[in-house]
Amino acid sequence: MSSLFSSLTAAARALDAQRFGLDVTGQNIANVNTPGYTRRVIDMAAVPPESSRTAGRGVDVVAVRSARDLMIERRLQQEVPAERREAALADVLGVVEVALGKPGESIDAALDRFFDSFANLSQSPSSSVARQEVLLQAESLADTFRDMAERIAIAQRDTDAQVVSAAQDVNALATQIAKINETIARTGESAGGILTLQDEQSVLVRQLSEIVDIDVLQRADGGVDITIGNGRALVIGENGYQVQTSVVAGVNHIFAAGVDITAELSAGKIGGLIYARDVLLPGYQTDLDTLAYEVANNVNALHAAGVGGDGLTGRNLFSFTPAIVGSAGAAGAIGVDPAVAGSPDHVAAAGPGAPVGDNTTARDIAALRHARVVGGTATFHDTWGQLVYRVGRDSQTAKNEQQSRDEIVTQVDALRDQVSGISLDEEAVNLVKFQKAYEANARFFRAIDSTLDTLLGILR
Amino acid sequence: MRVTFSAQNRNSTAGLEGSATRLLEFQRQVSTGKRIEKPSDDPSATLGSIGEHAETAAIDQYARATDSVASRLSVIDTVLSDLINQVERAQVQAASARGSTKTQLQREAAATDLEGIRDTIFSDMNTAFNGTYVFSGSASTVAPYTRVGTGPISAYAGSTSEMVVDIDQQRAVKIAFNGQSVAQGTDPQDIFVEFDNLIAAVRAGDDAGIAAGMSALDRMFDRVSTSQGRVGADLRTIDEQKVRLSELKRASTKRLSALEDTNMAEAITGMAQADAAYKAALGAVSSVTRMSLMDYLR
Numbered sequence: 224m225s226s227l228f229s230s231l232t233a234a235a236r237a238l239d240a241q242r243f244g245l246d247v248t249g250q251n252i253a254n255v256n257t258p259g260y261t262r263r264v265i266d267m268a269a270v271p272p273e274s275s276r277t278a279g280r281g282v283d284v285v286a287v288r289s290a291r292d293l294m295i296e297r298r299l300q301q302e303v304p305a306e307r308r309e310a311a312l313a314d315v316l317g318v319v320e321v322a323l324g325k326p327g328e329s330i331d332a333a334l335d336r337f338f339d340s341f342a343n344l345s346q347s348p349s350s351s352v353a354r355q356e357v358l359l360q361a362e363s364l365a366d367t368f369r370d371m372a373e374r375i376a377i378a379q380r381d382t383d384a385q386v387v388s389a390a391q392d393v394n395a396l397a398t399q400i401a402k403i404n405e406t407i408a409r410t411g412e413s414a415g416g417i418l419t420l421q422d423e424q425s426v427l428v429r430q431l432s433e434i435v436d437i438d439v440l441q442r443a444d445g446g447v448d449i450t451i452g453n454g455r456a457l458v459i460g461e462n463g464y465q466v467q468t469s470v471v472a473g474v475n476h477i478f479a480a481g482v483d484i485t486a487e488l489s490a491g492k493i494g495g496l497i498y499a500r501d502v503l504l505p506g507y508q509t510d511l512d513t514l515a516y517e518v519a520n521n522v523n524a525l526h527a528a529g530v531g532g533d534g535l536t537g538r539n540l541f542s543f544t545p546a547i548v549g550s551a552g553a554a555g556a557i558g559v560d561p562a563v564a565g566s567p568d569h570v571a572a573a574g575p576g577a578p579v580g581d582n583t584t585a586r587d588i589a590a591l592r593h594a595r596v597v598g599g600t601a602t603f604h605d606t607w608g609q610l611v612y613r614v615g616r617d618s619q620t621a622k623n624e625q626q627s628r629d630e631i632v633t634q635v636d637a638l639r640d641q642v643s644g645i646s647l648d649e650e651a652v653n654l655v656k657f658q659k660a661y662e663a664n665a666r667f668f669r670a671i672d673s674t675l676d677t678l679l680g681i682l683r
Numbered sequence: 684m685r686v687t688f689s690a691q692n693r694n695s696t697a698g699l700e701g702s703a704t705r706l707l708e709f710q711r712q713v714s715t716g717k718r719i720e721k722p723s724d725d726p727s728a729t730l731g732s733i734g735e736h737a738e739t740a741a742i743d744q745y746a747r748a749t750d751s752v753a754s755r756l757s758v759i760d761t762v763l764s765d766l767i768n769q770v771e772r773a774q775v776q777a778a779s780a781r782g783s784t785k786t787q788l789q790r791e792a793a794a795t796d797l798e799g800i801r802d803t804i805f806s807d808m809n810t811a812f813n814g815t816y817v818f819s820g821s822a823s824t825v826a827p828y829t830r831v832g833t834g835p836i837s838a839y840a841g842s843t844s845e846m847v848v849d850i851d852q853q854r855a856v857k858i859a860f861n862g863q864s865v866a867q868g869t870d871p872q873d874i875f876v877e878f879d880n881l882i883a884a885v886r887a888g889d890d891a892g893i894a895a896g897m898s899a900l901d902r903m904f905d906r907v908s909t910s911q912g913r914v915g916a917d918l919r920t921i922d923e924q925k926v927r928l929s930e931l932k933r934a935s936t937k938r939l940s941a942l943e944d945t946n947m948a949e950a951i952t953g954m955a956q957a958d959a960a961y962k963a964a965l966g967a968v969s970s971v972t973r974m975s976l977m978d979y980l981r
Contacts (some may be wrong), residue, residue, distance in 0.1 A: 255688045320722045326729060327736030335740035342744050344849050346751050346858070347813050395720060417687045447840025490941070573821070578842050580823030580859075586849060593852055594743060604737035612730040622723060633697065636688055644687030651976035 233281030244657035246352025259426035261289035261643040304490035309494030309625035314619035345585035356566035372554035404446035436490035452487030455479040512590030516550035529571030709954035763911040818862030827862035
């Protein structure tokens, strides 16, 4: 049999519960812009009656939980690295494609001017001005090649430096996540603070997934274990394992527990950077080297056979310093041969065996402009165009891929928001809901209070 | 569906960014006049554009070569015309010195005239243009005929191979002639030796010698006329080539423009559309953020 006093207790408990509801609503509104914050939901339950002849003992707050959908969080961890990889690629390639210069203003223009100078020489083979012009244009062409090679090399070095700093970011995040794991384990699941820690944890995991492709395993206590690459431990419980960088073949490779895992990191910012550094940029460099090598070799073959203004033969126009093996490094090493540089008379205009005033060699070199000498199928301009096309296409693909991946991430983010985000309208409704409930319970309290007054008044 | 605050913000930002980016791109196209800013804007068009730039540069070079060859050939044409005149004058002089009725004084006058003509032919054959001899073949820096003082004229010192210059990929024009083929041809001795013999014959009143000299002059006339005919043909080719090159250049520039340049009508329409979209996005954002149930709570 219940008493008026137990009714008073129940009313007080109900007031408490509704006030707590207001608290949670306030907390939700306060954190509407907090990154990683998940909507808090209050769970209430009726306190069951002690016997069948009582109505029950009011309400109790069972739990405050955060509205989190692990499936969606996992989707994000999968999609974010793919999007970030393309973004990193697009960034690197954006720089490279600008470095290549505009059509008609880059290596193609230098080639044009070079062949023009030989065509002019063929019109006046005895002119010292025309010879000087050939030397100037040959030097300018070599300079352009070296500049371009250096620009690609700089892009590669910058990308390498970014890989190193990305690896440092990974280590910093791993340390923080391990620390949160430790706190969660110590605090125990019952404490309310764990929700805030998990919000923080999800922000850090998201940041980590932007840098590198990760696998996340939920621990029973609410912490997370994280592996990268082919199951290499990064965070296990309260232990954060660091990755190391070390220079292998001129670029920084990434090591986990002494194993080179560079090839395993294909996604995330670091994956994009590694792909650009190890595959795309060296590919462009090789193309440029081939072009420089072919230009030098084809011009040299004709020039060495030709006769210079001093009647001597056998001089190359271009040479490579330092010496190269095959075509590797040709673009960075090309220069006007010291035997010809500074001596316009050593430029060969006359054909093999011809008298000094002849123009056959100058004509033949000028005609290389149209010759399909690179691989037997392409002119020098074609080869340059192919390189620019390749960079442009790679950059375009990365940008398009990044856009479509970004759409996916946005969609998944929207899904996450639907579950975890704060709707101010909803919170306003909750505010009214708890406020009204509080008012009603307060009235109930007063009603019981006045009933008690009535009862006590009988005794007077 | 729950509409959350952050989703609203994200959508608003994304919408604004998207339309602002489109607006900016069209603005760039309109203000620069170029459709392509970097290779990734349109890789294939960039490839085409590099090809067209190379094509235009080659056409420009051939146009310059054509101009320079044209002025050189007109100099050669003038020299050949003069050679024809000189040979004709020599024939008249030689003919006038023939016959037994001529006095020694008349023969001497004819001989002196012939010497003058020989010297003019000598200087014609040594014509140089832009520092290179036109009748020295590929040895263009060597004078074809030399002479010390008033001594005898040397034998041909130039090259027998001729020199050509490209005025198109598959078209070359001769710019340095083999002087020997003009001055000697298949004769056993060159025109200067023939002149010396003719002058001696005139002085001596040797009619047979004069006749031999006149037939050598006839052959010289034929050789020079043939050469001039060839030069004339080349000059006509050059005129055609100039027209052809300017047409090629126009076509190439047009293709280049189609590849690189902004289609203004399209870009301006696009800009107007993007502008409208941007304003609409701004309006949508401000009206969405204005509405909240919070406003209705007292």
